[in-house]
Amino acid sequence: MASSAAGSDDHIEYYARFSDGKSAGARDATVTLGLSGLEIVQASPHVREVWSYANLRSGEPLRERAVDALLRSTASAGASLFVPGQPFAAALMMRAPHLTARAERWRHARPWIGLAVVIAATGAAVYVSGWSPARAIATGLPDSWRQRLGQQAITSMTEGYKKCVDPRGLDALRSLNDRLADATGTGRPFTIVVYDWPLTNAFAVPGDQIVMTQGLLAKAESADEVAGVLAHEMGHGIELHPETGIIRAVGLAAAVELMMGGSSGGLANIGLILAQLGSTRTAEREADLQALRVLRQAQISPAGLGNFFKRMLALEKKDDMPSQLKQFDILSTHPPTEERRALVERQEPYAATSALSKAAWNDLKGICAITVEADPVRTPADPRQPAP
Amino acid sequence: MSMDHADPMISGVERSQSTIEITFDPGADRLIGLGFTNGILQVLTLGIYSAWAKTEVRRKLWSFTRLNGEPLEYTGTGRELFIGFLIVFAVVLLPTFVGGAAISILFPGRADAVTAYQLAVYTLFLFLVGTAFYRAQRYRLSRTQWRGIRGALVGSAGQYGWTYFWTLAGPAVFITAAALLAAWSIGPDVGGTILLIGFIAALWILPWRANKLQRMMTDATRFGDRPVTYTGTPGPLYARYLYAWAGSAMVILAGIAISVQMFIASGAFQVWTQTKQLPSLEDGAKLAAVWISVLALCATITASYRASQIRHFARHTHFDGASFRSNVSGPRLAWLILSNWLLRIGAIATAISAGSVLIYVTGAIPKAGTTDAARIGTATLDVIFIVVPMVVMSAVATAFAQFRSTRYLVASLSLDGVVDIDTIMQNQDAAPKRGEGLAQVFDIDGF
Numbered sequence: 001m002a003s004s005a006a007g008s009d010d011h012i013e014y015y016a017r018f019s020d021g022k023s024a025g026a027r028d029a030t031v032t033l034g035l036s037g038l039e040i041v042q043a044s045p046h047v048r049e050v051w052s053y054a055n056l057r058s059g060e061p062l063r064e065r066a067v068d069a070l071l072r073s074t075a076s077a078g079a080s081l082f083v084p085g086q087p088f089a090a091a092l093m094m095r096a097p098h099l100t101a102r103a104e105r106w107r108h109a110r111p112w113i114g115l116a117v118v119i120a121a122t123g124a125a126v127y128v129s130g131w132s133p134a135r136a137i138a139t140g141l142p143d144s145w146r147q148r149l150g151q152q153a154i155t156s157m158t159e160g161y162k163k164c165v166d167p168r169g170l171d172a173l174r175s176l177n178d179r180l181a182d183a184t185g186t187g188r189p190f191t192i193v194v195y196d197w198p199l200t201n202a203f204a205v206p207g208d209q210i211v212m213t214q215g216l217l218a219k220a221e222s223a224d225e226v227a228g229v230l231a232h233e234m235g236h237g238i239e240l241h242p243e244t245g246i247i248r249a250v251g252l253a254a255a256v257e258l259m260m261g262g263s264s265g266g267l268a269n270i271g272l273i274l275a276q277l278g279s280t281r282t283a284e285r286e287a288d289l290q291a292l293r294v295l296r297q298a299q300i301s302p303a304g305l306g307n308f309f310k311r312m313l314a315l316e317k318k319d320d321m322p323s324q325l326k327q328f329d330i331l332s333t334h335p336p337t338e339e340r341r342a343l344v345e346r347q348e349p350y351a352a353t354s355a356l357s358k359a360a361w362n363d364l365k366g367i368c369a370i371t372v373e374a375d376p377v378r379t380p381a382d383p384r385q386p387a388p
Numbered sequence: 389m390s391m392d393h394a395d396p397m398i399s400g401v402e403r404s405q406s407t408i409e410i411t412f413d414p415g416a417d418r419l420i421g422l423g424f425t426n427g428i429l430q431v432l433t434l435g436i437y438s439a440w441a442k443t444e445v446r447r448k449l450w451s452f453t454r455l456n457g458e459p460l461e462y463t464g465t466g467r468e469l470f471i472g473f474l475i476v477f478a479v480v481l482l483p484t485f486v487g488g489a490a491i492s493i494l495f496p497g498r499a500d501a502v503t504a505y506q507l508a509v510y511t512l513f514l515f516l517v518g519t520a521f522y523r524a525q526r527y528r529l530s531r532t533q534w535r536g537i538r539g540a541l542v543g544s545a546g547q548y549g550w551t552y553f554w555t556l557a558g559p560a561v562f563i564t565a566a567a568l569l570a571a572w573s574i575g576p577d578v579g580g581t582i583l584l585i586g587f588i589a590a591l592w593i594l595p596w597r598a599n600k601l602q603r604m605m606t607d608a609t610r611f612g613d614r615p616v617t618y619t620g621t622p623g624p625l626y627a628r629y630l631y632a633w634a635g636s637a638m639v640i641l642a643g644i645a646i647s648v649q650m651f652i653a654s655g656a657f658q659v660w661t662q663t664k665q666l667p668s669l670e671d672g673a674k675l676a677a678v679w680i681s682v683l684a685l686c687a688t689i690t691a692s693y694r695a696s697q698i699r700h701f702a703r704h705t706h707f708d709g710a711s712f713r714s715n716v717s718g719p720r721l722a723w724l725i726l727s728n729w730l731l732r733i734g735a736i737a738t739a740i741s742a743g744s745v746l747i748y749v750t751g752a753i754p755k756a757g758t759t760d761a762a763r764i765g766t767a768t769l770d771v772i773f774i775v776v777p778m779v780v781m782s783a784v785a786t787a788f789a790q791f792r793s794t795r796y797l798v799a800s801l802s803l804d805g806v807v808d809i810d811t812i813m814q815n816q817d818a819a820p821k822r823g824e825g826l827a828q829v830f831d832i833d834g835f
Binding site for chain 1: 413415425429432433434436437440444447448451457458459461482485489492493494534535536537611612809810811812813814
């Protein structure tokens, strides 16, 4: 390439091409490494100027192997100087070390390392303080929004199953609901709907609504067990867990989308699942504690809930899941059943009566004798009344 | 003082009427190191760095591209890209999401309301994709300089987006309407046939459409104050398109025939029809081999059309007194695309293997009987062991693949004729202030 060397680099004149940034034409020039800056002499017209080293900016960072240099000066807007040849680039590295790749790399990385530290510190602070932004937002949601969100969740989760509406069963359910809801002490009414669904399950959705399956009623051995399960689901409602869960999932997904520049994929989802896992297990513990408080207030024995956990434990032991997979208990959304059963057994005894009379319990078990198609858009006028 | 004018391309006084030689720096760095650094910083900043990573890769690729020996300069910044993305996130993505949530809440269980909303969103997005292409090109040109003179894209992104939209949506709506009318007035079979044949026939609009969009984009392109012009017509594209269209169809039909024959010969087909039992692993592997070959052949045939399209576009693109020429070839383009995909897949597979080895060696497997905190900690470690190598290796593979693509496309390009370089003055159009947020959202920014 075009360059020359004669004696010390102070006096070497290097061939260069000078562009003024106004037109694409370039003029031949010579450049010398002066004491304070580059001395540039354009051939025609004869113009001499000095670009101080401190003001120099390089198109690409200078490296040992660089075969040319493209330079600008902050003092000469638009103009650029292209100097071909490795010797000039190497000599300039000594005079303007801020243009080297190492300096550039550090200058570039410094704010990012700072940001990484801030992210880590913020994450640690939020974790230690236990503050949940999702919970804070959930608390501010209007009741009508919570109701509609809950309806939407019920519709999507119970699709294809009929609602159980046997009148005597509904009376029994209302009686149990009233007793438990009064005991929550929140003044908030709860809506409980039973679906003709063989799965053994009950779940809380936004808007203080609870779905219970016929399968759970069939497996339950007493009204106290059902009361225990319902008190647990009411616990979720009291703590606004369903609303918080939805907001947390949406917020995390939006944050990941934002961070990944709009191209988040499966990888990010692993992080999302992990991020929500701890919260879900904590929520279950909180719901258990609320359930015990509600049962005590309603003067219903917690033994039903304990018995329910005991039978779940027996089912888990019978489960034929390979032991290697059981190690990944981290992926469970609930705390270990043994731990939950032990919590119930630690409760101080108190005076209690049966959750329902024998007759009412039988009526509740038969609630699915009459079923109707679920009306997806209807919200019960009086949420205290089980939906017909 | 001594002057050595050894390189005729650079030395001497450039005559006003000059040729321009386009080269790709043969000693260019492969961007492996840059990809590695980008990957690490993306991990440390939870991905926020990706806009800056993209900018760093562009800076390198632009500087490797030389006109008469002098490098192009990329002057865009990561900040511009990031702010562009944030704005599009707030203006497009967030309202789309909130709208979807609102529809679900306001009309619970109403599938028709959700479908109508989705149709509206997809329609809007189809328009926005074209707009995104144009805006991304405008941003990149405005941040591309040679000798301090920058490029520009004048014209309307909305107009381009609309053309992009109606040339796809128009035929689709017309064919669907005709099929529905036929189904209603004659019968569903006729409607279905019209729909199938209509959509296959509609593929023939693609070369015309590509030529039209290329004309809109190129005619609006400027280098400095000098326009770039396009004179291509779609006619010459059709011969190669016929070859690609018919060739792909024949290969797919051959693939189906071979698969059926293979299954009948091995008896797997009879077993499946009688017992619904899936074919054996060996038969499955044979089937996979047939269809991988079909895909590879289709990719080669399609690449041949794409290469001819690139050559056609280049041949009819003129700047001052010169015309571009590209000698991109179908097989080499097919190999470039295929090998870049293999590179990315290989990088991710390597990362997963490395992560698995790390988990095995350190014994970081969540164990029953330990505390919740311990299990969450171990699982987090596992995710880090897998995710960090994946992000880093993916960044390395992406940078290297972009390097390979740019090197091939630039090295294949030349400018025949002379350009009056001295008279090209700086562009005075206002440059966009922010980066190509839309293109990022739709993941269509090639570099």
